[in-house]
Amino acid sequence: MLEVDGLVRRFGEHTAVDGVSFRIAQGETYGLLGPNGAGKTTTINMIAGLLTPDAGEVRLLDEPLTGDRKSLIGLVPQDIALYPDLSAVENLEFFGRLQNLSGPRLKQRVAEVLEVVGLTDRGKDHIDTYSGGMKRRANIAVGLLHEPALLILDEPTVGVDPQSRNSILESVSALGGAGMAVLYTTHYMEEAQRLCDRVGIIDAGRLIAEGTPEELVAQLGEQATVRFRLNAAPDAQRAWAEVLRTMPDVAAVQESGDRVSVMTTHGPAFIAPAVTAAREAGVGVAGVEVTEPDLEAVFLHLTGKALRD
Amino acid sequence: MWRHVWLIARLGVRRSLRDRSILIMALVAPIAIAVVVGAAFGGGASVSATIGVANEDRSDISAQIAQSLTNAGGDGIAFATVSEPAQIDALLDAGTYDAVLVLPAGLGDAVLTGDAADLEVVGRAAEPLATSIAQSVAQGVAANLQTARVTAAAATTAGLPDVGAAVQKAVETQSPIAVDQGQVQGTFSVMAYFAPGMAMLFLFFVIGEGARSIVAERREGTLQRILAGPVSPSAVLLGKTAQVMIVGVVSMSVVWLITWLAFGASWGDPLGVFLVIVAAVAAIAGISLFITGIARTENQADALTTMVALLFAILGGTFFYGAAGPLVTMQKFTPNGQALAAFVELSAAQATVVEIAPRILLLLGIGIGMAAVGLLTMRNKVLA
16 A cells, blocks of 8 residues: 655754655554654655655555645644634535535535544534644544545644543544554554554654564563652762663663653562662652553663653 | 635635635725725815916917817816916916926927827826826827828818818817816816725735735645645645735725725726726735745744835825825835826826726736745745
């Protein structure tokens, strides 16, 4: 369905995307997981034809993506790209006509996508009267309108309340099941883990790992993540983190504000020696959390930093 | 592509018509200000002017023309014989006459021999309308003299013994006043001057906002969404240009119709008025697109538009009636001044479309040239 080969995009001296390649099959939901600034949006803008790559190629259904073939893609941008002074129906009708829908077919599709995103009752209300979650859902509806072969969703749940978020995730999950290829970018590992058949982990413009969530997590073996919440001076915290790095079976240590995350095969058994070392270093431990291996831990393992950095 | 152009333009027009601030700027404000200012300049009724007729020729033919003119007039327009042609400038400066139509020495002989003879109009900078009316009358006289010259040539060729009598008869029969009666008796509403002037001032803001909507849509993300579909950047730019043209022409036409139907202000030949409206809107749209193209930010474009709108309005004569001194020259270099001059010629002097064609072409040229630069800049900057 979608073949992305060696995409490169530079902005001046900065290389935002550096040789990204992946493929998405029909009916597959592919997650592009990475922190803010990793190059996710630049990558999808090149796939959607909004940015010209400095190198590399995008092919959809075995052909380059040009002109009218852009109708094969439905783009749901990260920001709400709707006219706030128009109703959802008016927005959908405008963007639908641009996609060459018209007449009864357009009206039918507008009704269908409003149903999919749960906005049938509010379709005639202006977008600026919607809640944040409803705007997100209307934003998705526009991307679905013309029944694209590939739907690209760029962080569609950012800033959304839990209820709307769940609704959006359910809708996306249903789309993949209906045979549509979906490219989903996010920095929420739980979304990638829940929705995606395969995940590509992107950092600093490079695709550093790819596979099913299970395959990626399996790379970590039995490693768990132990997260400490601290009450300490920065110097003392830093010194303690150095001590942790020297301890046996520690794969990675990452500091973020008043928190330190440690990847270790010892799991909960690591807590006791770590707290002892903290006491000796003058570091107060305010809380501890142990999590089983997940995509966040994979990212930490691969990059030494957290997804939300 | 043209379907996309139309869809984008139609959406823009629809959103503009829903925007109350745009309706106020495009319709309410120019009409309200024109009514107030028009009333202040004479109850919104008619212009009055005294046009002197200076006969430097003293032939029978020129005497006949001068007599015909001084017997004409009405509705605030009066013709009077200038007793001292050598003092024309002083008499104009003193305000004795608002404009003077000069029948030059040798006019009668030129007509009899079939040669060309130019009539001269001397006007006051402060009274462009009176000058315009005098110029129109001069054109009418010249047209009739052409008939007289043809008569003279025919009489000479035919070997008639008294060519002068034949020509005299032709001049009497083809009274120049008969040709120009419409202008002389016509009334010029001051509102027909201020309404288009104010409409053009506010159109800078209305059209400027439309032009900046390209940048605004990029900021809001809708532009990227449009371009993610099978829509070319050219279709977006043409659609936005069509949007500002439609909004501008419709709003100015509504101002025209309201001031005409509700206040009785005649702007002149409807076809000519419509063409000037289109040309003026094109010029303003071109300037607005140019400003949007060169500005670094939306706010900078907004500020520049305001500055340019006010500058052109002041220099173009929007705020005053009857420019003097260097302002008369500056008016020629502003789209507002050119458009207002065309409107004055249409309403006060009953000019034809052909007569105002140079001004229309100039305005269209300004519009097309500025829009081309602005759109190319935007294509590279905003749509890249």
